Amino acid sequence: MFDNLSERLESSFKLLKGQGRITEVNIAETLKDVRRALLDADVNFKIAKEFTKDVKEKALGANVLNAVKPGQLMVKIVRDELAQLMGGTAEEIDLKRQPAVILMAGLQGSGKTTFSGKLAGFLKNKKSKNPLLVAGDVYRPAAIDQLKVVGEQIGAPVYTEEGNKNPVKIAKAAIKEAKTKGHDVVIVDTAGRLAVDEDMMKEISAIKDAINPHEILFVVDSMTGQDAVNTAKEFNDRLDFNGVILTKLDGDTRGGAALSIRKVVDKPIKFVGTGEKLDALDVFHPDRMADRILGM
Amino acid sequence: VGKSKVDDDVLDQLEEVLITSDVGVNTTLKIIERIEKRVSKDKYTSTTELNQILREEITGLLTETEHKDQNTWELPEGKKPYVIMIVGVNGVGKTTTIGKLAHKYKENGKKVIIGAADTFRAAAIDQLEIWSQRVDVPLIKQKMGSDPASVAYDTVASAQKQDTDVVIIDTAGRLHNKVNLMNELSKIKRVMQKVIPDAPHEILLILDGSTGQNAFEQAKQFTKATEITAMAITKLDGTAKGGVVIGVSDQLQVPVKYIGIGEKVEDLQIFNKTEFVDSLFS
Ligand SMILES: Nc1nc2c(ncn2[C@@H]2O[C@H](COP(=O)(O)OP(=O)(O)OP(=O)(O)O)[C@@H](O)[C@H]2O)c(=O)[nH]1
Ligand SMILES: Nc1nc2c(ncn2[C@@H]2O[C@H](COP(=O)(O)OP(=O)(O)OP(=O)(O)O)[C@@H](O)[C@H]2O)c(=O)[nH]1
Numbered sequence: 001m002f003d004n005l006s007e008r009l010e011s012s013f014k015l016l017k018g019q020g021r022i023t024e025v026n027i028a029e030t031l032k033d034v035r036r037a038l039l040d041a042d043v044n045f046k047i048a049k050e051f052t053k054d055v056k057e058k059a060l061g062a063n064v065l066n067a068v069k070p071g072q073l074m075v076k077i078v079r080d081e082l083a084q085l086m087g088g089t090a091e092e093i094d095l096k097r098q099p100a101v102i103l104m105a106g107l108q109g110s111g112k113t114t115f116s117g118k119l120a121g122f123l124k125n126k127k128s129k130n131p132l133l134v135a136g137d138v139y140r141p142a143a144i145d146q147l148k149v150v151g152e153q154i155g156a157p158v159y160t161e162e163g164n165k166n167p168v169k170i171a172k173a174a175i176k177e178a179k180t181k182g183h184d185v186v187i188v189d190t191a192g193r194l195a196v197d198e199d200m201m202k203e204i205s206a207i208k209d210a211i212n213p214h215e216i217l218f219v220v221d222s223m224t225g226q227d228a229v230n231t232a233k234e235f236n237d238r239l240d241f242n243g244v245i246l247t248k249l250d251g252d253t254r255g256g257a258a259l260s261i262r263k264v265v266d267k268p269i270k271f272v273g274t275g276e277k278l279d280a281l282d283v284f285h286p287d288r289m290a291d292r293i294l295g296m
Numbered sequence: 297v298g299k300s301k302v303d304d305d306v307l308d309q310l311e312e313v314l315i316t317s318d319v320g321v322n323t324t325l326k327i328i329e330r331i332e333k334r335v336s337k338d339k340y341t342s343t344t345e346l347n348q349i350l351r352e353e354i355t356g357l358l359t360e361t362e363h364k365d366q367n368t369w370e371l372p373e374g375k376k377p378y379v380i381m382i383v384g385v386n387g388v389g390k391t392t393t394i395g396k397l398a399h400k401y402k403e404n405g406k407k408v409i410i411g412a413a414d415t416f417r418a419a420a421i422d423q424l425e426i427w428s429q430r431v432d433v434p435l436i437k438q439k440m441g442s443d444p445a446s447v448a449y450d451t452v453a454s455a456q457k458q459d460t461d462v463v464i465i466d467t468a469g470r471l472h473n474k475v476n477l478m479n480e481l482s483k484i485k486r487v488m489q490k491v492i493p494d495a496p497h498e499i500l501l502i503l504d505g506s507t508g509q510n511a512f513e514q515a516k517q518f519t520k521a522t523e524i525t526a527m528a529i530t531k532l533d534g535t536a537k538g539g540v541v542i543g544v545s546d547q548l549q550v551p552v553k554y555i556g557i558g559e560k561v562e563d564l565q566i567f568n569k570t571e572f573v574d575s576l577f578s
């Protein structure tokens with residue numbers, strides 16, 4: 001594995017220098033290095049392939065080999081392309097409506113409940129909002145208690161219906177409650193679910209239909225491997241979500257899932273989670289993510 | 297009709313299957329090399345033979361478990377209570393796996409006790425308490441925020457007094473790059489050894505089946521802090537294949553012992569190498 005892709009590319013370009021102009025043939029070896037770096041970072045197999053092809057076109061166009069430091073130029077091309085794919089303009093959360101309804105969705109253990117708390121705290125402290133958290137996970141042991149603790153820690157009320165096993169009804173009633181109590185934001189936490197679990201996927205569609213959220217956030221663990229594309233695609237096909245939350249970036253994962261998801265659903269990454277504490281969130285920086293994926 | 301060597305198309309396909317199962321580039325290359333070696337040696341390989349060779353080579357990378365006969369929930373002699381410590385990064389399924397394990401041991405006539413040494417995460421104790429009620433085994437706990445090592449100590453000490461067969465200790469999820477949290481884990485282990493010198497007898501690293509190449513670093517760092525003895529892969533009821541454990545098991549020589557295939561109490565199985573490798577190709 002390459003701790004420094006730049007150096008690695010520099011040395012393979014040294015070999016190429018002797019061969020004069022850059023060609024399809026002699027660039028193949030360096031592209032292999034790029035592809036491998038992406039796969040080591042958990043970028044999806046097909047997406048890594050496509051990406052490498054795009055980079056090849058750009059490298060041939062830029063005549064990389066004639067540069068003083070071809071390796072550096074190549075890395076710049078790769079980084080810029082990565083950052084551009086993941087970035088575009090930063091998109092905020094839609095809070096225009098009263099109340100603004102935000103729905104969380106994702107696999108088990110991805111960080112939905114924790115992020116619900118983080119977002120409520122962020123909106124309360126940074127945007128002077130008055131959020132209501134909603135305990136829509138009726139399955140996981142102590143899921144409601146967990147959200148209550150989180151709500152208490154950030155000082156936001158939590159709407160619960162202990163004993164009610166119908167998250168659609170709970171969510172609907174919570175919106176009503178938010179209106180009467182004057183909350184301008186409602187954040188609905190939901191149970192973790194697998195994309196192949198038909199009943200659970202139907203349930204989250206039903207929650208969406210019932211409360212018509214302005215913002216659906218797909219919460220994904222940044223350590224996720226090749227499966228990120230399948231899951232993101234399935235959740236997006238069902239929910240047409242508005243943005244992605246990438247959690248646990250305080251670890252040392254390269255986080256190639258970020259690129260895979262962005263490519264496959266073309267939805268912006270809105271926030272990242274950077275710790276277990278409830279203030280550990282950050283807006284997404286595509287350029288930092290590009291460096292991270294490349295291990296730089 | 298047989299072929300004398302594996303052609304590039306077959307290898308490309310194989311590469312795609314392995315990489316998309318999270319096996320990783322290094323391990324994939326290793327597998328392909330081994331196959332190429334065998335196939336050029338034993339000439340005229342048919343597709344069926346090739347498939348057989350492939351499965352053999354991958355299975356060969358998965359480390360054997362200590363007990364060859366894994367189909368029983370019997371415990372090793374002279375280790376009573378048998379102490380199991382559960383470790384892993386955040387949200388992988390540690391607490392849930394404890395519920396399932398406690399259930400299996402109990403079903404097999406063992407007296408089980410569990411300890412709530414995750415005193416940090418919101419409602420972690422309540423979650424384990426619900427599991428303890430669900431499977432009807434006693435729970436040792438203290439208040440939120442108390443010292444996890446002290447909870448572990450209490451649990452082991454109380455198990456010893458009560459003629460318990462199996463002790464299972466939950467720990468808080470922690471990312472392996474956080475030095476203080478990893479040191480805390482070493483401490484929990486040391487403190488249990490004050491009661492039972494050779495405890496914990498099993499340190500089970502839980503890996504989320506959807507995790508990619510970061511699993512290598514997780515396994516390395518948890519081994520450094522606690523010398524893990526076995527692994528469990530969870531959430532294999534989804535579409536992720538969990539292929540990264542092949543390389544991890546090979547590199548660290550730690551066996552995979554269990555798989556998690558759902559959120560219910562019965563959704564734990566003993567790891568079966570052959571079935572696992574087959575699932576990569578299905
Ligand atoms: N280090 C770190 N841990 C996180 C982060 N976000 C969440 N966690 C931890 O990840 C674990 C799972 O988080 P939860 O919020 O319970 O995840 P969830 O998606 O609600 O889980 P389910 O409801 O079971 O599907 C907990 O231990 C959290 O503390 C993060 O950004 N960094
Ligand atoms: N589908 C599926 N879900 C699982 C499996 N194992 C655990 N889960 C779910 O994953 C989520 C996290 O499980 P926990 O047991 O809380 O994970 P943990 O490692 O204890 O989490 P922390 O203590 O927060 O680090 C829960 O929603 C569980 O129901 C499994 O094998 N399959």
Ligand SMILES: [K+]
Nearest residue numbers: 109110221504
């Ligand atoms: K996870």
Ligand SMILES: [Mg+2]
Nearest residue numbers: 112113137143
């Ligand atoms: Mg949750």
Ligand SMILES: [Mg+2]
Nearest residue numbers: 390391414420
């Ligand atoms: Mg836990």
